[in-house]
Amino acid sequence: MAGAVSTFPTRVRTPRRATAESPVVKVVLITTLVVFFALFLVLPLFVVFQEAFSKGVETFLKTFEDRATAHAVKLTLIVAAISVPLNTIFGLAAAWAMTRFQFRGRALLTSLIDLPLWVSPVIGGLIYVLVFGAGGWFGPWLRANDIQIIFALPGLVIATIFVTFPFVARGLIPLMQAQGHKEEEAAMTLGASGWQIFWRVTLPKIKWGLLYGVILCNARAMGEFGAVSVVSGHIRNKTNTMPLHIEILYNEYQIAAAFAVASVLSVLALVTLVVKAYAEWRAERQLMEAMQTSEGPNP
Amino acid sequence: MKVLVLLSTVLAMAAASAREVTLLNASYDPTRELYSDLNAAFSKYWQGKTGDTVRVDQSHGGSGKQARAIMDGLNADVATLALAADIDILAEKGRLLPLDWQQKLPHNSSPYTSTIVFLVRKGNPKGIRDWNDLTRSGVEVITPNPKTSGGARWNFLAAWAYALKQNNRDEAKAREFLAQLFKNVPVLDTGARGATISFAERGLGDVLLAWEDEAHLTLKKKPGQFEIINPSISILAEPPVAVIEMVAKKRGTLELATEYLKYLYSDEGQEIVAQHYYRPSSEAILAKYSDRFPKIELATIDKDFGGWKKAQSTFFADGGVFDQIYQPGR
Amino acid sequence: MSITIKDISKNFGKFAALKGVNCEVRTGELVALLGPSGSGKTTLLRIIAGLEFAEEGQVFFSGRDVTDHSAYQRKAGFVFQHYALFQHMNVFENVAFGLRVRSARSRPKESDIRARVESLLETVQLADYAKRLPSQLSGGQRQRVAFARALAIEPEVLLLDEPFGALDAKVRRELRTWLREFHNTVHLTSLFVTHDQEEAFEVADRVVIISEGLIQQIGTPSEVRSNPANTFVEEFLDVAQFTA
Numbered sequence: 001m002a003g004a005v006s007t008f009p010t011r012v013r014t015p016r017r018a019t020a021e022s023p024v025v026k027v028v029l030i031t032t033l034v035v036f037f038a039l040f041l042v043l044p045l046f047v048v049f050q051e052a053f054s055k056g057v058e059t060f061l062k063t064f065e066d067r068a069t070a071h072a073v074k075l076t077l078i079v080a081a082i083s084v085p086l087n088t089i090f091g092l093a094a095a096w097a098m099t100r101f102q103f104r105g106r107a108l109l110t111s112l113i114d115l116p117l118w119v120s121p122v123i124g125g126l127i128y129v130l131v132f133g134a135g136g137w138f139g140p141w142l143r144a145n146d147i148q149i150i151f152a153l154p155g156l157v158i159a160t161i162f163v164t165f166p167f168v169a170r171g172l173i174p175l176m177q178a179q180g181h182k183e184e185e186a187a188m189t190l191g192a193s194g195w196q197i198f199w200r201v202t203l204p205k206i207k208w209g210l211l212y213g214v215i216l217c218n219a220r221a222m223g224e225f226g227a228v229s230v231v232s233g234h235i236r237n238k239t240n241t242m243p244l245h246i247e248i249l250y251n252e253y254q255i256a257a258a259f260a261v262a263s264v265l266s267v268l269a270l271v272t273l274v275v276k277a278y279a280e281w282r283a284e285r286q287l288m289e290a291m292q293t294s295e296g297p298n299p
Numbered sequence: 300m301k302v303l304v305l306l307s308t309v310l311a312m313a314a315a316s317a318r319e320v321t322l323l324n325a326s327y328d329p330t331r332e333l334y335s336d337l338n339a340a341f342s343k344y345w346q347g348k349t350g351d352t353v354r355v356d357q358s359h360g361g362s363g364k365q366a367r368a369i370m371d372g373l374n375a376d377v378a379t380l381a382l383a384a385d386i387d388i389l390a391e392k393g394r395l396l397p398l399d400w401q402q403k404l405p406h407n408s409s410p411y412t413s414t415i416v417f418l419v420r421k422g423n424p425k426g427i428r429d430w431n432d433l434t435r436s437g438v439e440v441i442t443p444n445p446k447t448s449g450g451a452r453w454n455f456l457a458a459w460a461y462a463l464k465q466n467n468r469d470e471a472k473a474r475e476f477l478a479q480l481f482k483n484v485p486v487l488d489t490g491a492r493g494a495t496i497s498f499a500e501r502g503l504g505d506v507l508l509a510w511e512d513e514a515h516l517t518l519k520k521k522p523g524q525f526e527i528i529n530p531s532i533s534i535l536a537e538p539p540v541a542v543i544e545m546v547a548k549k550r551g552t553l554e555l556a557t558e559y560l561k562y563l564y565s566d567e568g569q570e571i572v573a574q575h576y577y578r579p580s581s582e583a584i585l586a587k588y589s590d591r592f593p594k595i596e597l598a599t600i601d602k603d604f605g606g607w608k609k610a611q612s613t614f615f616a617d618g619g620v621f622d623q624i625y626q627p628g629r
Numbered sequence: 630m631s632i633t634i635k636d637i638s639k640n641f642g643k644f645a646a647l648k649g650v651n652c653e654v655r656t657g658e659l660v661a662l663l664g665p666s667g668s669g670k671t672t673l674l675r676i677i678a679g680l681e682f683a684e685e686g687q688v689f690f691s692g693r694d695v696t697d698h699s700a701y702q703r704k705a706g707f708v709f710q711h712y713a714l715f716q717h718m719n720v721f722e723n724v725a726f727g728l729r730v731r732s733a734r735s736r737p738k739e740s741d742i743r744a745r746v747e748s749l750l751e752t753v754q755l756a757d758y759a760k761r762l763p764s765q766l767s768g769g770q771r772q773r774v775a776f777a778r779a780l781a782i783e784p785e786v787l788l789l790d791e792p793f794g795a796l797d798a799k800v801r802r803e804l805r806t807w808l809r810e811f812h813n814t815v816h817l818t819s820l821f822v823t824h825d826q827e828e829a830f831e832v833a834d835r836v837v838i839i840s841e842g843l844i845q846q847i848g849t850p851s852e853v854r855s856n857p858a859n860t861f862v863e864e865f866l867d868v869a870q871f872t873a
Contacts, residue, residue: 189701191730205717
């Protein structure tokens with residue numbers, strides 16, 4: 001559901017020149033956009049909910065009593081609960097390192113953060129099969145030590161972390177770059193320790209950007225299909241997350257159930273959208289303030 | 300901190316569930332419903348016999364894909380796949396079970412067989428009776444991709460067997476026939492179930508080449524919409540089963556896994572097999588359900604195609620017959 | 630408290646920002662660090678505060694070697710050119726910050742913090758603005774908050790980096806006068822960086838002229854004016870005079 005994301009709070013709105021296009025062009029463009037939205041976004045979403053409740057609320061609710069479905073929901077929550085906090089910490093650390101320090105290979109590292117957005121999620125899954133799978137680099141050692149990574153929870157978590165890694169860092173880097181670190185320096189001269197600076201100065205400064213990243217990260221973590229599909233092994237009641245389970249239900253002619261689970265993911269997406277829009281708006285404001293009131297990053 | 304607590308909870312959960320005796324059956328696509336019933340029956344049987352509770356977990360996917368996953372470390376105690384060739388790989392390349400695995404159980408380790416039939420829309424509007432109808436212009440044929448799907452390979456070989464018979468074993472004419480047939484295929488799904496969904500749910504095509512069991516399952520799930528047409532000749536498909544010994548030994552389930560597969564051959568198991576429209580290997584049960592399984596002339600992989608290895612390299616390897624006759628988008 | 634700088638050298642990559650600088654700010658003195666942009670004056674100030682570390686040389690506070698002390702150990706009051714106020718805290722909390730981050734042992738009671746912040750806001754004439762956010766203040770008001778915040782931790786030295794640089798001419802002049810008067814009453818050892826010689830000569834007790842990482846001359850405004858040490862100082866003052 002949450003696909004690759006193209007808008008990050010770097011985008012600063014510039015007012016369009018009033019004379020740029022003729023009114024006709026404007027109307028045509030806007031109409032096209034609205035029709036496109038209705039056809040490709042709103043309609044499918046509507047269909048999801050319609051199908052989900054096609055056999056009544058009772059059937060809808062019953063879907064989640066099914067052991068395999070309940071397990072898929074639980075597993076999805078567990079995977080997100082592990083990978084999102086870890087990626088929040090990784091993302092913060094990465095953004096911190098990228099914006100606070102100058103070091104060799106920094107530009108390369110900045111590009112590498114985006115890697116998961118460039119490569120197909122399937123490849124994201126496959127690389128871990130190649131590394132941790134039975135025939136992979138660590139395969140024999142893992143097997144000898146009875147550690148199962150691929151086709152088990154650790155594999156799902158690792159694949160999810162890979163896919164969702166960029167979101168927090170990418171949300172924060174432009175913001176932290178624009179804000180510079182004068183406030184942190186000021187806090188330092190006032191006797192604040194590193195932790196105090198982080199909690200009292202940095203975190204409040206970046207909280208909306210951070211929230212924005214965490215929400216996107218979470219939505220993608222719960223919705224990821226490709227990478228997770230490769231490392232899952234599709235064992236019912238064990239390694240099927242919600243998106244994988246939706247496919248299974250659909251393939252087993254349990255259409256209403258498939259859409260019931262899909263509707264839960266969709267609701268999550270909608271909630272994400274609303275919170276994201278708000279966080280984005282706040283983050284943009286934080287960024288604007290940073291650009292107005294500070295001289296920006298230290299040269 | 301929170302993360303640590305969560306992690307340890309998860310690990311504890313994993314450890315707790317590991318004490319339960321479980322088997323993992325990695326199977327191909329259309330057997331989901333079959334094994335769902337067989338597993339429940341086996342658990343009951345095993346509890347009655349030994350008092351132990353056993354749970355059989357299921358994993359389904361394209362037959363070739365499942366073999367790949369087992370190679371990559373999917374801890375399947377047993378594999379129940381669409382083709383012997385897929386288990387051969389596990390024995391030869393993965394060394395996960397002995398090379399003579401197919402001799403371990405009766406009937407070449409195939410507790411059930413199946414064949415390929417046609418599924419058409421109610422009333423058979425295009426008047427499809429046999430393979431030659433599939434090459435008529437204006438008929439759309441749905442079949443999955445033989446490169447990825449076991450069922451699709453059976454489909455292809457069944458058509459080939461018909462073409463050879465009709466043309467006095469003239470291979471050139473058989474090729475022409477298959478080329479004509481695949482011109483009528485608008486899209487190749489990757490697995491048998493995907494093709495069924497394309498045909499039954501999305502309404503694509505006029506005829507689906509399907510496993511007999513899959514065709515009957517579709518009739519059951521979508522009553523009154525389809526009917527089955529039995530062609531004059533088809534192929535005997537033998538989906539084999541095997542214990543993945545390396546995995547089972549490590550997990551200490553070797554005996555249980557073997558018992559599980561033997562159960563598939565038991566009368567109880569064979570009944571369930573027949574109820575799901577797989578042709579039981581037991582003569583007695585087959586006779587009991589004979590009305591379900593019409594007599595069709597069946598070519599066999601060993602007699603007519605010289606075994607899977609030969610068939611695979613002749614027809615489905617890169618540059619093989621399939622690649623020569625199939626040009627997408629024509 | 631006095632500040633002593635001994636043989637300080639600092640490079641940014643291949644660029645030598647400071648090349649063996651020596652100077653002293655005596656206790657209770659108000660000294661201006663004057664030079665064109667790129668002369669190394671801000672770098673020197675940041676090294677004194679502990680925000681930057683020199684490759685060579687030492688920094689002494691009243692004879693005590695603080696070269697390896699971090700900024701938060703030195704606790705020199707620092708006023709930034711662009712204020713660097715905490716955007717998400719109101720004026721009161723900005724000023725109280727340095728007191729609140731102290732360890733529980735040395736942190737004043739809440740009532741003491743309140744009293745101290747209020748008296749500081751009184752000093753900078755912002756008593757009515759305690760609840761405002763920095764974004765709701767003018768540039769001059771923001772800089773006064775920054776002053777109050779730096780003074781709250783009772784520093785023994787005050788370092789100011791182009792404190793009036795971002796303000797318009799009128800406010801700049803007012804604040805300049807205010808700083809001089811404030812210094813006359815408190816006599817806090819202060820060093821401020823500027824590129825504006827009028828500002829330096831009007832406010833400072835002594836002026837340190839720096840160019841290309843080297844100190845060109847140290848002296849009282851009248852000494853420097855009447856007796857430039859070299860052609861650079863002569864030309865720099867001349868040009869400045871001309872453009873002022």
